[in-house]
Amino acid sequence: MEIIxxxxxxxxxxxxxxxxxxxxxxxxxxxxxxxxLVKVNGETDARRGRKLYEGDIFSFDGKDVKIVK
Structure with a gap:
């Protein structure tokens, strides 16, 4: 899992x-x-302006990325 x-x-x-x-x-x-094609915390979300906070995980093409502060 990648970290941002x-x-x-x-x-x-x-x-x-x-x-x-x-x-x-x-x-x-x-x-x-x-x-x-992108999931946020396991659910498909079609809003590119969706705000991601610490602890959120988004997935695309088999890759998971976690947001940390």
Whole structure:
């Protein structure tokens, strides 16, 4: 499981995908999220603006990424 460390209270899902290297640009992240290919805490979420907080885990293409502060 990959770890993303954040400085603020949250990070948006699209930004987190780019930071984790799962999307090259925002448009790609948006498309993947809206197509229902990304799960947050085990549930599909189609909002790229979804806020992720410490302890949240998102998954894409068999890779899990955990948010830590």
């Amino acid at each position: 460390k954040i400085k603020d209270d949250f990070i948006k899902l699209g930004q987190a995908m780019k930071l984790a290297g799962l999307a090259d640009e925002g448009a790609e992240a948006k498309s993947l999220i809206q197509d229902g």
